[in-house]
Amino acid sequence: xxxxxxxxxxxxxxxxxxxxxxxxxxARASRDWLLGRMNTFPNNDVYFPIIYPDIHTxxxxxxxxxxxxxxxxxxxxxxxxxxxxxxxxxxxxxxxTAREGTVxxxxxxxxxxxxxxxxxxxxxxxxxxxxxxxxxxxxxxxNQEAATLxxxxxxxxxxxxxxxxxxxxxxxxxxxxxxDGNGHWKxxxxxxxxxxxxxxxxxxxxxxxxxxRVIKYWQKRPTMPSMSSYLLETMLLNYFNGRSECYQWVxxxxxxxxxxxxxxxxxxxxxxxxxxxxxxxxxYDDKLKISIRCYLDQGxxxxxxxxxxxxxxxxxxxxxxxxxxxxxxxxx
Numbered sequence: 001x002x003x004x005x006x007x008x009x010x011x012x013x014x015x016x017x018x019x020x021x022x023x024x025x026x027a028r029a030s031r032d033w034l035l036g037r038m039n040t041f042p043n044n045d046v047y048f049p050i051i052y053p054d055i056h057t058x059x060x061x062x063x064x065x066x067x068x069x070x071x072x073x074x075x076x077x078x079x080x081x082x083x084x085x086x087x088x089x090x091x092x093x094x095x096x097t098a099r100e101g102t103v104x105x106x107x108x109x110x111x112x113x114x115x116x117x118x119x120x121x122x123x124x125x126x127x128x129x130x131x132x133x134x135x136x137x138x139x140x141x142x143n144q145e146a147a148t149l150x151x152x153x154x155x156x157x158x159x160x161x162x163x164x165x166x167x168x169x170x171x172x173x174x175x176x177x178x179x180d181g182n183g184h185w186k187x188x189x190x191x192x193x194x195x196x197x198x199x200x201x202x203x204x205x206x207x208x209x210x211x212x213r214v215i216k217y218w219q220k221r222p223t224m225p226s227m228s229s230y231l232l233e234t235m236l237l238n239y240f241n242g243r244s245e246c247y248q249w250v251x252x253x254x255x256x257x258x259x260x261x262x263x264x265x266x267x268x269x270x271x272x273x274x275x276x277x278x279x280x281x282x283x284y285d286d287k288l289k290i291s292i293r294c295y296l297d298q299g300x301x302x303x304x305x306x307x308x309x310x311x312x313x314x315x316x317x318x319x320x321x322x323x324x325x326x327x328x329x330x331x332x
Contacts, residue, residue, distance in 0.1 A: 001329055001330055001331070001332040002317065002329045002330075002331065002332075003313060003331070003332070004313050005251060005304070005308045005313055005316050005317060005320065006249060006251075007329075008317050008320065008328065008329045008331075009214075009249070009250050009251055009320075011329045012214075012324070012327070012328050012329055013210060013213070013214065013250070016069065016217070016327045016328075017068050017069065017213050017214055017217045018068065018069070018210075018213060019067055019068070019069060019071050020069075023071055024071070026154070027062070027071060027074060027154070027156060030151070030154060031058070031074060031076065031158070034076075034149070034158060035053075035056055035076070035078075037132055038051075038078060038128070038129075038160075039051060039053055041128045042104075044128070044131075045124075045128060046104075047104060047107050047124070048104070048124060048128060049080045049081070049083065049104050049105055049108070049121060049124070049162070050080065050081035050083055050103070050104055051078070051079060051080055051081065052079035052080055052081045052082075052164075052165070053079060054079065055077070055079030055163065055165045055176070056076070056077065056078055056079045057076075057077050057079075057163075057176075057190055057191070058074070058075065058076055058077075058190075059075045059076075059077055059161075059188075059190035059193070059194075060073075060074070060075035060159075060190075061216075061229055061233070062074045062075065063075065063190065063194060064193060064194050064197045064233070065197070065209055066197065066209060066212050066213060066216065066229075066233055067213075068213050068216050068217050068220075070155065071155065071156050072155065072156055072157065073156055073157050073158070073159055074156055074157070074158050074159070075146075075158075075159045075161070076158060076159070076160050076161065077161045077162075077163040077176060077178065077190065078125070078160055078161065078162055078163060079163055079164075079165065080105075080121075080162055080163065080164055081164075082164055082165075083098075083102050083103055083104055083105040084098075084099050084100075084101035084102045084103070085097060085098050085099060085102055085105055085116060085164075086099065087164075087166065087177060087185070093180055093182070093184045093185070093186065094177055094180070094184060094185035094186055094187060095115050095184055095185070096115065096116040096164070096177065096184075096185055097114050097115055097116070098114045098115075098116060099114075108120040108121050108124070110183065115184070116185075117183050118145075118162065118178075118179035118180065118183055118184060118185055119140075119144060119179070119183045121162045121179075122140060122144075122145075122146065122147050122162060122179060123140070125138070125147040125160060125162060126138045126139060126140065126147045129147060129149050129160070134151075134152065134153075135149055135150065135151055135152060136150040136151060136152045137149075137150045138150070141159055143181050144179065144181040144182070145161060145178065145179045145180065145181045146159040146160055146161045146179070147159075147160045147161075148160075161178050161179065162178070162179065163176045163177065163178050164176070164177040164185075165177070174189075175187040175188065175189050175275075176188050176189055176190065187275050188273065188275060189273050189275065192272055192273045193272060193273065196237055196272050197209075197233075197237065200237060200240050200241060204240060204243065204245060204246035205245070205246065205248070207246040207247060207248050208240050208246045210250050211236070211240075211246060211250050211253045211254075211257065212233060212236050214250050214254070214324075215232070215236060215254075215257060215261075216229060216232060216233075217324065218297070218323065218324060219232055219290075221324070221325055223293055224289050224290050224292075224293035225282070225286040225289050225290060227265075227282060227286075227290065228279075230271075230279065231269060231279050231280060231282075234269055234270075234271060234272065234279065235260075235261060235264055235265075235269055236257070237272065238264070238269070239257060239260045239261075239264070251301075251304070251305065251308075251320070252305075254298075254301045254323075255298055255301045255302050255305060258294045258295075258297055258298035258301060259294070259295075259298050261290070261291075261294045262290075262291045262294035262295045262298065263291070265280070265282070265287045265290050265291050265294070266287055266291065267280070268280055297323045300319050300320075300322050300323050301319075301320075301323055303319050304316045304317075304319035304320045304323070307319060313331065314331040317329070317330065317331040318330075318331065
């Protein structure tokens with residue numbers, strides 16, 4: 001319950017959208033404890049790949065601080081040493097090849113080849129993770145790109161991705177190599193995504209993240225097809241990249257953001273890493289439905305802003321509830 005629009009949005013963000021800070025602290029402590037245990041795996045299994053702790057990193061929305069409730073998964077890249085292997089690109093995939101000096105990764109080759117099998121490494125992770133009694137169960141993630149670890153005492157899971165890092169290329173750039181779901185590997189670089197979010201949020205006085213989270217909540221409502229979290233975040237970063245300011249009050253941003261999304265959803269959206277190309281693979285029908293919902297809710301948001309400017313907070317809050325659903329605080 002709230003008597004002003006500002007109070008309603010503050011309550012909405014605090015209790016419905018943003019992660020609870022104490023839960024976030026527990027999640028980070030749980031993550032650090034897990035990494036500590038995983039760092040001992042090579043000591044307990046002489047076949048487990050040699051690790052490279054310096055490149056362990058978080059990725060995904062939790063690492064970028066754009067995660068909204070519920071906190072259901074935390075993504076980790078677990079660094080592995082290259083073990084004298086080399087990589088090459090062929091037909092759009094990365095092939096990692098063992099050489100004469102390869103010590104442990106030679107046990108993870110595709111049958112009859114010297115190519116390192118990412119699925120076998122994931123299975124090794126699962127085998128070792130299942131020996132930690134504090135956890136419920138480890139299994140292969142549905143996309144075959146990670147080991148998913150279920151916890152006994154917490155609501156979130158860990159998605160753990162084995163990762164190598166390349167030596168610098170001719171431009172001085174390095175990449176993470178992670179499973180592609182088909183037994184080989186693909187390039188990525190979560191550092192770029194995290195830095196992009198951080199830099200823009202700092203530029204915009206720390207106000208951008210709250211807008212991103214609220215829009216992510218909005219698009220989860222069953223009023224239109226959902227786009228992937230990464231696609232939506234990338235579009236929002238493109239929008240804010242062209243802005244010189246972002247208001248402290250989220251409701252002041254929503255009208256323009258929805259207007260931008262309504263038209264931008266029809267255009268290609270390129271990932272900021274420069275690796276994946278166009279990530280907007282939605283069908284035209286889905287794009288149209290999303291665009292229509294953006295325009296409809298933009299109209300409601302405009303009405304809500306007009307009511308607030310007339311000091312009619314009851315009508316404004318009711319209109320915002322039309323946009324965000326019954327979990328948005330009522331007037332009173």
